[in-house]
Amino acid sequence: MPIEVNGKMFETDEEGYLANINDWEPGVATVMSKEDDLELTDEHWDIINFLREYYEEYQIAPAVRVLTKAVGKKMGKDKGNSKYLYGLFPYGPAKQACRYAGLPKPTGCV
Amino acid sequence: MSILHTVNKSPFEKTALAACLNHITPDATILLFEDGVYGALQGSQIAAHMQQTLTTNKIYVLGADLKARGFDTDRLIPGMAVVEYDGFVELVAQHDKVQAWL
Amino acid sequence: MSEIVKQFLYLNRRAPYGTIYAWESLEVVLIGAAFDQVVSLAFLDDGVFQLTKQQDTTGIGMKNFSPTYAALGDYDVKKIFVERESLEERGLTIDDLQHLTWEDEDDDWAEKDSITVVSRAEMAALMDDADVIFSF
Numbered sequence A: 001m002p003i004e005v006n007g008k009m010f011e012t013d014e015e016g017y018l019a020n021i022n023d024w025e026p027g028v029a030t031v032m033s034k035e036d037d038l039e040l041t042d043e044h045w046d047i048i049n050f051l052r053e054y055y056e057e058y059q060i061a062p063a064v065r066v067l068t069k070a071v072g073k074k075m076g077k078d079k080g081n082s083k084y085l086y087g088l089f090p091y092g093p094a095k096q097a098c099r100y101a102g103l104p105k106p107t108g109c110v
Numbered sequence B: 001m002s003i004l005h006t007v008n009k010s011p012f013e014k015t016a017l018a019a020c021l022n023h024i025t026p027d028a029t030i031l032l033f034e035d036g037v038y039g040a041l042q043g044s045q046i047a048a049h050m051q052q053t054l055t056t057n058k059i060y061v062l063g064a065d066l067k068a069r070g071f072d073t074d075r076l077i078p079g080m081a082v083v084e085y086d087g088f089v090e091l092v093a094q095h096d097k098v099q100a101w102l
Numbered sequence C: 001m002s003e004i005v006k007q008f009l010y011l012n013r014r015a016p017y018g019t020i021y022a023w024e025s026l027e028v029v030l031i032g033a034a035f036d037q038v039v040s041l042a043f044l045d046d047g048v049f050q051l052t053k054q055q056d057t058t059g060i061g062m063k064n065f066s067p068t069y070a071a072l073g074d075y076d077v078k079k080i081f082v083e084r085e086s087l088e089e090r091g092l093t094i095d096d097l098q099h100l101t102w103e104d105e106d107d108d109w110a111e112k113d114s115i116t117v118v119s120r121a122e123m124a125a126l127m128d129d130a131d132v133i134f135s136f
Helices: A026-035 A042-058 A064-075 A082-088 A093-100 B016-021 B034-040 B047-054 B063-068 B085-094 C021-035 C045-051 C066-075 C084-089 C120-129
Strands: A003-005 A008-010 B003-007 B029-032 B058-062 B081-083 B097-101 C007-012 C038-043 C079-083 C101-104 C110-113 C115-118 C132-135
Touching (some): A026 A042, A064 C066, B063 B081, C066 C101
Parallel strands (some): C038 C079
16 A cells, blocks of 8 residues: 655555665655654664665665664664664564665565 | 577576587677676686687677676677677677577 | 584575576575574585676666675674685686675674685585585
8 A cells, every 4th residue: 555755655565665665765754653653763763774774785674683783783782682672663673664764574574 | 691699598507608609600690698698708617619719700798797797898708799788689680580599 | 402503504506697596595594594593605606606796787677686695794694605616617716706704793893704715625525514405
């Protein structure tokens, strides 16, 4: 089902992931989070932007374990743990944050 | 009758290129594309055979496939010609028929 | 109860793009790496072409998955073996391949090389030593 962002329509797949990663703009994350009743803070955006950079560099969405480790390295140990990340994204950092970031579902994530 | 021979398989895995080289006549042209472009690289174990073929026949390489696989044209055996998709179409049009070595 | 840790070897023998094997293998490796296995990757025959630098697929309209090999270190894939004879037969040297590394968390994130060039005989020994071989 397509979602509407600032008057523009964006195609998504049956699980709500953006059909084309290149279509993404920050408004996509805002609209998706509103549907989940979640208010995006700077901490959320740090993770969303981090995921987009990761995809840009490696062409994959990282698995949760990989994301956790990489966030810990870049933003410090207090953020590089699943408690912190699940606190931000209760549906799962990889699944929910990747979806907001316009990335495909992480490889190996079922 | 001039024939355009096309090869899209790696010469290190399949015998398509070897079979092609065994069946070309002096007025035939060869086009390497997809994994066939590996046959055009310098320094490989088939490079000498390719070099020898170049003395009798024209060999073309599809540039987009070469680039996709990480190679610049300076890695090609000297004498190889690079074409893009439009050049591929022209070659087909210029020859009486196409033999695809699959 | 102590579990027996099996040694998994992924054997890659196909060039990228011409067939789907290379990408399929990479996906399986990434999925498998989530299960804390001891994983090694081997590249021989046309498989060595998977690791070439500067792949640019814009002209052929396919996804360039070569940057993903650089993520293997993040997935704790630290042992990548490339067969010397396979490189030589194709006119390649190690310098034609990406420089793949992994970061050692216990050594202040020091970057360490992932790729080891091995002889054909050493490759045969690696296959012998593995508990399970996945062929692509």
